[in-house]
Amino acid sequence: MNDLVNELQLKIQRLENELNFKNGLISILSHDSKELFGNFLWLIKSLEQQTISEADFFKLLPQIKNDTQKNLQTIQDSTTWLKTQYGDFKINPVKIAVTDLYHYLEEKYAARLKEKKISFHFKGDHNAFITSDVLLLKYVLDKIFNNAVKYSLPEQDIYLQASTEDDQLLLSVTDFGTGMNEKYLSAIYTYDNPIFLGTAGEKGVGLSLKIVKNFISLLQGNIKIISAENKGTTVTLFFVNL
CATH class of the missing domain: 1.10.287 (Helix Hairpins)
Structure with missing residues (x-):
């Protein structure tokens, strides 16, 4: 019962x-x-x-x-x-090399990285793979990385890191930009959270992270955000390592 x-x-x-x-x-x-x-x-x-x-x-x-x-x-x-809301939509898990995800972000954001003189690095296991839906996973990483670039100051670094913990694969995006006050973290997925301007005046749309959380749930993963004002932000995705 x-x-x-x-x-x-x-x-x-x-x-x-x-x-x-x-x-x-x-x-x-x-x-x-x-x-x-x-x-x-x-x-x-x-x-x-x-x-x-x-x-x-x-x-x-x-x-x-x-x-x-x-x-x-x-x-x-x-x-x-x-x-993802249509009746015929199904998660299509395929084996993806994490370094391919790194190169996808590196290529897509090449112009913005160059404009801000930001260095993008890969850390961790270069042989790591993840079994996931390409469309949803790329969307999630795209939005997280977009925020990392947006809130980074010129000539700073951003890292994509792959690691394993027990039976999980962890993907982390770390920047050393403006970060945010801890009091805002609890409201980051709500619809009344404040909108922050990027270091070059970029304005957020207030929606992407909400969809990110929704997609992470569809992928049966979890997300954790650690941020400190004027120190930067680390967003970590947790997936069952198949």
């Missing part, structure tokens, strides 16, 4: 988490889209009605561009998540 009650409680909790996630996703999409198009419409009307000059119009365009890029990222993240 107790086992049945515990199972029902877990199912209820899972459903509540999914509902909160979907409601939060809808809230972010509606708020950000409304704000972007509202600002864009105001800008066009102001130019048409000549309440702002052409010079001021062009001065505001970079901000509109940044907001558009942020909204596009939100839509792309949402689309990736929606793919």
